[in-house]
Amino acid sequence: MPKYTFGELTGIKEGEVFENRKALREANIHLALMAGIDGNPREGCSSIVLNGGYIDDLDLGEEIIYTGHGGNDQGSKRQIRDQDWDAPGNKALLVSEFKGLPVRVTRGYKHKSKFSPSSGYRYAGIFYVRTHKEEIGENGFNICRYYLIKDGIFETPDSKDEIELPKRKNKPKRIKFTVIRIVRDTALSKSIKELYDFTCQVCSKRIAVRNVSYAEGAHIKPLGKPHNGGDDTNNILCLCPNHHVMLDKGGFTIANNFDLIGISGRLNVHEKHIIDSSNLTYHRNHIFIND
């Protein structure tokens, strides 16, 4: 029996302000009265409340870096141990990332940002967990962070479910899309894929449709925020879609000698393919979900 409801709630509008956590709970937005993360490892995270918390949190309105829970001393509130990706709320947010679940976001009056209400709690709408990042907090312990982006960044004027058209005269419509895979070859990823003849560097599989091969150029240190990896062949692998997903989500990582960590095997690396080991180090330290 599911405990949480996911996504938009009937009758609740973005921007609506609630007096306190109890009102937020009664509106079914966020059930927990204290915890910032609503959810569990089985269902995922349905809602987060930003209200003070970690000083490193970043809030740019439509993108948020949110820190998971745990590791703090109850009395001093100082971090005294590593945060754990397996802690219930942290795992719930990972589940939301992997499964693409909508996460309701609410900002409280104690949250320091220009988007916060001066009193009470303002519901900010639906976000998605785009990626996660393990970092060392200011007290030297690991913290689990999540990068969320707001839904509705794509619109489609006349089709139901997919990114389609560039015309965006009005406010973007919110759309409920399922899976969209957009693949664009840069010259760089093309060259890497050709070097490996479109075979996956992890499993040696090659997807082909009538002899037309398909592979994906996967960035070890991901492009864009918050990882800001480089679009350079020293950061690109040729992978099948399955191993691309697993690499992105931290399901395995790669040692500097190309042994795989988290799954068995070894990365096949062509003699002409120079991989920057600092990208591997980054992936091991920040993206791999370690046991």
Place this chain on the structure above:
Amino acid sequence: MPKYTFGELTGIKEGEVFENRKALREANIHLALMAGIDGNPREGCSSIVLNGGYIDDLDLGEEIIYTGHGGNDQGSKRQIRDQDWDAPGNKALLVSEFKGLPVRVTRGYKHKSKFSPSSGYRYAGIFYVRTHKEEIGENGFNICRYYLIKDGIFETPDSKDEIELPKRKNKPKRIKFTVIRIVRDTALSKSIKELYDFTCQVCSKRIAVRNVSYAEGAHIKPLGKPHNGGDDTNNILCLCPNHHVMLDKGGFTIANNFDLIGISGRLNVHEKHIIDSSNLTYHRNHIFIND
């Protein structure tokens, strides 16, 4: 040794008009002087010229339905046999679809659309082949069609390479991105994935990162143009990313009795999962690249 150059060409601006096909060739936009498709099955299609041709072609400016070549009687210009996905230009366009290659588009004066020049050939910029569709032409024979969308429909104001932010005050910047996978769970695809416990209905694999499972909701009759499939559980399968790519690209299809066609095996279908056989029929007839 590659024959074709792909993507934007230095010094060539969108909207530039060329006097004739020879001038287009000299600018390196489109090498063939007669054929509408520039490319080969090895490298893909680097450029197409729209200039009359098939009456069913659709040109909405930033989305184009383009018909492949072949099947016409030389004299009467009537279609007298099926077009063939293996014909060099048609295969080249499929390669561009699978590999996400940029395709230059140029409109000629004979092309009937409000985007065409009154004389000469106007270079329209970079498009991508989003999907293909096999249809029955007006003379009763198969035609091979391609749905192209214009590049630059996404922008990103401050990150280098990925879809990130919703702010689109100005004209979208053209960005060169590589692979972006955006997964959103609708309630429907979520229910199907849960029904199968995130195991692929084709290969029974389940991708998991620390016990968090990952699968994709794949539409049999694709959402959006030009297929316009429904977002309904009777049109959704639970697949691993590899088989999702293959289904979308027509690498295999499914008989009404759930035998797989194009690859060996049988689709695993849960007794509670009612699949609409008209969606399977659509996929077999319009998307599967038949041998």
